[in-house]
Amino acid sequence: MGEFDLITRYFKRPATRSPLGVGDDCALLAPAAGMQLAVSSDMLVEGRHFLSTVAPARLGHKALAVNLSDLAACGAKPLAFTLALALPGVDEPWLEGFSRELFALADAHGCELVGGDTTRGPLNICITVFGEVPAGGALLRSGARAGDDLWVSGSLGDARLALEVFRGTIALSATAFDAARARMEQPTPRVALGQALRGIATSAVDVSDGLIGDLGHILASSRVGATLDADAATALIALDTTGLPTEVLRTCALSGGDDYELVFTAPASARAAVEQAGQASATRVTRIGRIEADAGLRIVDASGAPVPQRFGSFDHFV
Incomplete structure (x- = not known):
């Protein structure tokens, strides 16, 4: 042929x-x-x-x-x-x-x-x-403002869990692995949610290289900082991960990559509108932090204590 x-x-x-x-x-x-x-x-x-x-x-x-x-x-x-x-x-x-x-x-x-x-x-x-x-209505990375909520759609970390199984570093049940592999190989683009967030979200980026790395693009473009609740993000792993250490789960959720969810910001006054956009697009949306004037990303646990673990993101040339 x-x-x-x-x-x-x-x-x-x-x-x-x-x-x-x-x-x-x-x-x-x-x-x-x-x-x-x-x-x-x-x-x-x-x-x-x-x-x-x-x-x-x-x-x-x-x-x-x-x-x-x-x-x-x-x-x-x-x-x-x-x-x-x-x-x-x-x-x-x-x-x-x-x-x-x-x-x-x-x-x-x-x-x-x-x-x-x-x-x-x-x-x-x-x-x-x-x-x-x-015209003029696109969501960009540069619109986040101090005081905005930090949101993410869907689930995080599932695709990275599948990759770690392939690498032989962790083990999952057959059911959990099948679900993780499907998330890695068949991601769901959040097209309807993105359109529903027009006029509500102040900035957005898709999570392809890992939450920490992609959020960093918003912070750099908007010239702001943020505090991120690591436990809220890790809780968005949708699989049965019984027996896996917290450090592994945090790594998968915060720096895993291949999630293809949306991380976005919106004013605190728009919380009801964000929830409505999620419902209208049949997509879960979760607040995982806040945007702040001070530069840098501060990662804390559910109690507000700093998380000492270091996180990276995917880089094609590293």
Whole structure:
């Protein structure tokens, strides 16, 4: 099977948002009146971002999910995406599973494939996603203010627990491991929550490299500091972790990565509105700290005592 036969069989679909669809040299996109385009790219490299043992269907889901998560963090509505795919060779069962779940997630969010590229090489997936957001209404990293509450969506640490099982550093029950692995390989982008938080949240970022590291982007961009309740964050691990040390659980929740939740800030006066946004998007939201004028991040336990444990975040070049 040649390159263009592969594209036609597995990736060519009718597209309405670009009049050219898939197959021309460019896609043509225009936001609706009063809207801005939100654009983001993410690359997934085998051995760095995913294990070689991941099922192709789950990889198809994750490849798009991590990009939709970026749109969610900006409060944007998905429109379209492009796919650049390097493959070691033509593996039709792999392509069938990958494309099926890629499009299942795309269809769930009304996001159309409008172009891309394929080539032979080590397995590498790069998606660029396009969304739209009201002009001037995007959620940014730079809007947090002293006195704001610090919130996070969903659960934390589950994906890192799965990774630690693969590494052989911890053990989980079969049920807990299956759930953790699903969280690592099939994250849920919080697209509906991001849109519901427009006009409420003062800043937002998605948790891809770990809560501590990604929160740091908000603090740096907003020129503020924060106090974070480590126990409140660790309590958001959704699995049965009986027998695991507190230090391990805190590491997974605070610096684990691959959560693809939203960490965001909002004024204390907006607590009811944040809760309503969570309910409207069927997403749990939890307060885990507060924004402060003094620079730096202070990590405390439930009693307010400083946590001496040190935490990091994922870095592609470390």
